[in-house]
Amino acid sequence: MRRINPIHARQEQKLQAISALMLMVMVLLLIQLWLLTLAQQEYLAEKSTLAVPTFLASVGCFLINLWLLHYVNNLDKGETKK
Amino acid sequence: MSDKTPTWKTDFPIEATTDNYVSRREFTRFLVLVSGAAATGSGYFVIEKFAANREAYPTAVVALTSELAPGHAKLFNYPTENDPAILIHLNNGGYVAYRQRCTHLSCPVNYRQDSDQLKCPCHNGVFDAATGAVLGGPPRRPLPRIMIRVGQDRIYALGIQGS
Incomplete structure (x- = not known):
């Protein structure tokens, strides 16, 4: 039976965590792009009811992304040190 | 092993050392930068909204x-x-x-x-x-x-x- 090296297992776990965080950042970015197209459609239709909600949601997504980036940085730094 | 160059090397003649390495951190940082740009872009429509509200249409x-x-x-x-x-x-x-x-x-x-x-x-x-x-x-x-x-x-x- 193949023995699992605990250090490798931990590295593997970190890699998966980073990939998951990156995926979340991408999903949030796609949501932001969708919000941007919504706001643009409203603007072109000479309406502006969605401008503020889409902006707030987009800023929220950006802040979450910053928070996720902080985690990715920490995990990645830890990974490179090993 | 033969000394013949593999076909993939002639098809893609890029040295691994000259290839640009982009770390996950750099890539995520770029994504977050785009995310910031998208948020700023949404802000433009808010500014336009308030600018339009201030703009009084003439009779x-x-x-x-x-x-x-x-x-x-x-x-x-x-x-x-x-x-x-x-x-x-x-x-x-x-x-x-x-x-x-x-x-x-x-x-x-x-x-x-x-x-x-x-x-x-x-x-x-x-x-x-x-x-x-x-x-x-x-x-x-x-x-x-x-x-x-x-x-x-x-x-x-x-x-x-x-x-």
Whole structure:
């Protein structure tokens, strides 16, 4: 039976965590792009009811992304040190 | 092992050492940068919203009630000289006014008296003259409506609906 090296297992776990965080950042970015197209459609239709909600949601997504980036940085730094 | 160069190396003659390495951190940082740009882009529409709210539309006389018989239209410019608009005296007696630019690619729309419709000659977009709603063709948004007031002998433009 193949023995699992605990250090490798931990590295593997970190890699998966980073990939998951990156995926979340991408999903949030796609949501932001969708919000941007919504706001643009409203603007072109000479309406502006969605401008503020889409902006707030987009800023929220950006802040979450910053928070996720902080985690990715920490995990990645830890990974490179090993 | 043979010394022959593998086919993939001739197809992709890039040395691994010269390849640009992008770390996950750098890539995520780039994504977050784009995310910030998207948030800033959304902010632009908020600024536009408040700028539009501050912008007071002028009240302008666009026609005399006597000069438009039912089923006829008149072109005018509102709110500025660069904004073509169309005033329609509908067959049912009501007055409506719209921006004259098609919401597809900004071609000028024309009023058709026989069908009470506005048609865009560029790509055959069709709008309902009474409501400005899209009836056919490529446009997806209704025509922006200009609010009007019909006085005793004059018709006034007051602003643009939705702005």
